[in-house]
Amino acid sequence: MQQSANELHAALAALDRPRIEELFGAAVRRDGAMQAIEELMVPALIRLGEEWDSGQIALSQIYMSSRICEDIVERRLPPMAAERKSHPRMAIAVLSDYHTLGKRIVLSVMRASGFEILDYGRQEVEPLVERVLADAVEILLISVLMLPAALKVKAVRAALDARNARVKIAVGGAPFLFDPQLWREVGADAVGRNAADAVAIVRRWSEARP
Amino acid sequence: MMTSMQRVLTAIGQQEPDRVPLFLLTTLHGAKELGLSIRDYYSRAEHVAEGQLRLLAKYRSDCLYSFFYASIELEAFGGQTIFIDDGPPNGGGPVIHCAEDIDRLSPPRVADSPGLRRGLETIRLLKERVGDTVPIIGSVVAPFSLPVLQMGFADYIELIYEQPERFARLMAVNQAFCVEWANAQLAAGATAIGYADPLASTTNIPRALYLTTGFPVYRETIGRIKGPVALHLASGRGLPIADEIVAGGAAAVGVSALEDLADWKSAVGGRITVMGNLNGIEMRRWTSAQAEAEVKLAIARAGRGGGFILADNHGEIPWQVPDEVLLSIREAVDRWGRYPLDWVAAP
Numbered sequence: 001m002q003q004s005a006n007e008l009h010a011a012l013a014a015l016d017r018p019r020i021e022e023l024f025g026a027a028v029r030r031d032g033a034m035q036a037i038e039e040l041m042v043p044a045l046i047r048l049g050e051e052w053d054s055g056q057i058a059l060s061q062i063y064m065s066s067r068i069c070e071d072i073v074e075r076r077l078p079p080m081a082a083e084r085k086s087h088p089r090m091a092i093a094v095l096s097d098y099h100t101l102g103k104r105i106v107l108s109v110m111r112a113s114g115f116e117i118l119d120y121g122r123q124e125v126e127p128l129v130e131r132v133l134a135d136a137v138e139i140l141l142i143s144v145l146m147l148p149a150a151l152k153v154k155a156v157r158a159a160l161d162a163r164n165a166r167v168k169i170a171v172g173g174a175p176f177l178f179d180p181q182l183w184r185e186v187g188a189d190a191v192g193r194n195a196a197d198a199v200a201i202v203r204r205w206s207e208a209r210p
Numbered sequence: 211m212m213t214s215m216q217r218v219l220t221a222i223g224q225q226e227p228d229r230v231p232l233f234l235l236t237t238l239h240g241a242k243e244l245g246l247s248i249r250d251y252y253s254r255a256e257h258v259a260e261g262q263l264r265l266l267a268k269y270r271s272d273c274l275y276s277f278f279y280a281s282i283e284l285e286a287f288g289g290q291t292i293f294i295d296d297g298p299p300n301g302g303g304p305v306i307h308c309a310e311d312i313d314r315l316s317p318p319r320v321a322d323s324p325g326l327r328r329g330l331e332t333i334r335l336l337k338e339r340v341g342d343t344v345p346i347i348g349s350v351v352a353p354f355s356l357p358v359l360q361m362g363f364a365d366y367i368e369l370i371y372e373q374p375e376r377f378a379r380l381m382a383v384n385q386a387f388c389v390e391w392a393n394a395q396l397a398a399g400a401t402a403i404g405y406a407d408p409l410a411s412t413t414n415i416p417r418a419l420y421l422t423t424g425f426p427v428y429r430e431t432i433g434r435i436k437g438p439v440a441l442h443l444a445s446g447r448g449l450p451i452a453d454e455i456v457a458g459g460a461a462a463v464g465v466s467a468l469e470d471l472a473d474w475k476s477a478v479g480g481r482i483t484v485m486g487n488l489n490g491i492e493m494r495r496w497t498s499a500q501a502e503a504e505v506k507l508a509i510a511r512a513g514r515g516g517g518f519i520l521a522d523n524h525g526e527i528p529w530q531v532p533d534e535v536l537l538s539i540r541e542a543v544d545r546w547g548r549y550p551l552d553w554v555a556a557p
Contacts, residue, residue, distance in 0.1 A: 059414045101367075175491050
């Protein structure tokens with residue numbers, strides 16, 4: 001499996017769709033869809049995310065490869081498929097910001113990793129809080145690009161706390177990369193430095209659930 | 211004592227001026243100085259010119275910065291701008307809705323755009339006031355990066371990878387517009403042009419792809435702009451394309467806080483001026499002592515021998531950065547930026 005993971009990583013970095021399909025298809029036939037996702041797709045996506053974080057590969061490669069992965073996985077494991085990991089209930093939003101690429105990439109990576117996640121699109125603070133409460137969301141991923149939007153996470157946290165909603169918030173985006181203290185300042189529970197970090201964070205929180 | 215113009219020209223000439231030049235690229239802070247909302251501030255050239263002059267008097271930066279906001283160029287293409295109360299205006303959605311729209315796109319004329327005319331008038335007003343004593347830095351969004359506003363980031367990435375002919379057509383349109391807009395600013399009195407090209411950064415696009423897409427556009431565009439150009443990657447990494455940045459003809463390059471100024475100085479020193487790289491996001495909560503330490507560190511990494519301008523890492527200081535921090539930066543440059551930099555160990 002390790003060799004396949006390395007080969008998949010290389011194919012993803014090169015955006016070699018036929019090779020990605022071939023490697024993933026072989027793993028699915030051998031181990032089933034969920035195991036192929038867990039042991040092949042997710043490690044490759046995590047490695048790509050780390051490589052972007054350290055400047056070895058570019059955002060355009062992450063975006064294109066994550067879209068390919070999402071597409072391939074969704075054909076094997078359609079949205080709402082019973083095998084998808086839909087608990088705890090989770091959602092993603094761009095908060096008060098018009099830059100949506102980061103959210104799009106995280107969404108693709110999460111779906112390619114077998115998660116079922118609600119896509120709230122772009123939201124302001126109050127409508128976002130209302131949707132989170134209405135959907136009984138337990139994990140909220142928030143993506144931003146601009147500093148003013150990052151600072152508004154604090155208002156989301158306060159509004160959820162005021163309603164006694166036990167929602168975990170993970171944030172990501174440029175302001176949090178340039179200021180490593182910012183995520184704590186705005187009351188988030190975790191920060192993702194790259195799209196694949198979202199997978200690790202959600203896994204960690206899912207496993208820690210009572 | 212040198213004027214700001216003399217100081218900057220000496221630094222760009224790869225010599226040591228009297229002290230390290232400081233480009234304190236405050237834009238939105240001008241609205242605060244005038245007590246205006248950001249939307250009202252940008253509605254009149256007189257506001258922006260007055261705001262920049264007040265900021266110059268307050269912080270003694272070594273340039274005036276006539277940049278309004280990036281989506282003023284989107285407005286020229288028929289797009290909208292969304293203003294917020296506490297940050298830079300945003301593009302209000304794409305003007306290219308499908309790939310076929312590119313086939314019908316033509317470069318707008320600067321004279322036909324009220325926003326760009328305000329920008330030119332701002333430069334003229336500033337020039338009347340400072341003459342040749344302070345550089346006036348105009349700005350353009352690079353043809354290679356403007357499509358992020360014109361069509362959205364995701365669709366544009368897909369265009370680059372999947373539709374090379376339409377990409378080339380879009381670049382031709384944007385390049386024609388960019389050259390006219392840059393040269394109009396120079397004719398109005400701008401000393402140099404800030405060329406914002408975040409997509410060129412290896413944070414955003416792999417080097418190999420850049421060499422066949424964004425780099426030729428950059429090199430050709432710079433060649434047609436009739437004045438010095440400072441390339442800015444707007445916080446993104448650029449060291450892997452440092453040689454191309456030099457070869458493309460920029461006079462200066464803005465460096466990300468993700469990279470080391472000393473690495474840049476080693477890579478391009480003597481060939482191009484390095485600007486940077488104070489962290490504008492962290493700056494919001496710096497103490498006076500932190501501001502001094504950061505200024506001192508940047509000067510130590512890149513100040514010796516000239517060819518260095520101290521600036522933030524993005525090309526715009528966030529609205530949330532308090533005046534006290536900006537004044538602390540100013541004071542720290544006065545204290546530690548005087549040449550010769552005897553306190554800095556020789557490399």
